[in-house]
Amino acid sequence: MIGRLNGTLLEKQPPEILLDVAGIGYEVQMPMTCFYELPNIGEQAAVYTHFVVREDAQLLFGFNHKKERALFRELIKANGVGPKLGLAILSGMSAEQFIQCVNNEDATTLVKIPGVGKKTAERLVLEMKDRLKDFGHDLLTPYSDSTILEPMQNPTVADTPADDAIAALLALGYKPAQAQKAVKNVSQPNMSTEALIKEALKSMM
Template identity: 65%
Template sequence: MIGRLRGILLEKQPPEVLLEVSGVGYEIQLPMSSFYPLPEIGQEAIIYTHFVVREDAQLLYGFADKHERAMFRELIKVNGVGPKLALAILSGMSANQFVQCIHHDALSALVKLPGVGKKTAERLLVEMKDRLKNWVGSDLLTPESEKIVFENSVIKDNAKQEATSALVALGYKPAVAEKVIQQVYQDGMDCELLIRRSLKSMV
């Protein structure tokens, strides 16, 4: 299994990146909580990965640290939660926030996530509460992804389109994605900040 990659970021198109490692380009899908802290294109990045082999595809999922990956692995053990839904959950809230939702039975917060209906949210609360008892006091409660500092960057004209595509890829309906982006967009916002604000407004 491919568990960790270190290389140069060639492309960043949320929620996917292209990472060059020793001349090989790896396409990796990340939750937005792990996408935000990534360095700029052309710089070196270290990504912890989870490798999935299916009959029709081989997929790499990436994470900023081992704790986010560990949460992803716990999520996909839940009946009805696949990798795509797990990414959507960790894009809508950090691992730390998810732990708090489980501990406080925050059903209403979970059902706001894309692809999470009431039954899935209830299943998450029941199955994850017992599993997450072992997480209390661990570094998962203070992941590095909570310590994000945004720097000024070049604003692209297609920031709205890129943000919409990212939200759709995470499971939101196009109409919903476009509507929330229009609501939160402010002049000067880049794609990553626009996605972050959009996701926050829906939780």
């Protein structure tokens, strides 16, 4: 199993990165709450990984800290939650926010994540309450003001930060009209793709 990668960051296309480790390029999908903390392209990055093998694909999911990965692993044990939905949940909210939702039995907030219906949210709250007892507050990521994001698959390469942001929101499960409107409403000159995604998501809460 691949548990950790340390190499040169070659590409950043939310939510996926390409990491060069000793000449081999690894494609790694990361929650946006982790993605925001990545260094610049060309710099060294280290990520803790979870390796998923399916009949049609082999996927790597990456995290900045071991306990973020541990929470992801607990999430995907929950009934009806696969790696994509686990990634979506940890993209849309920080680890701290998710723990607060569970402790407060706040299924309403979880429902705002694309792909999480009312029954799934309620089941998550019930199943995760006991599992989260072993998680301390040191689990939390530095990024704490995230908004609900969703499963990010590979967005198509776009020409501008706004196009990239729209593509990422579409990959997260938002409808084209929603994504375009949200990005347009928050767009300001010289904003990065990550900043646009972050602000667009906040505006849809």
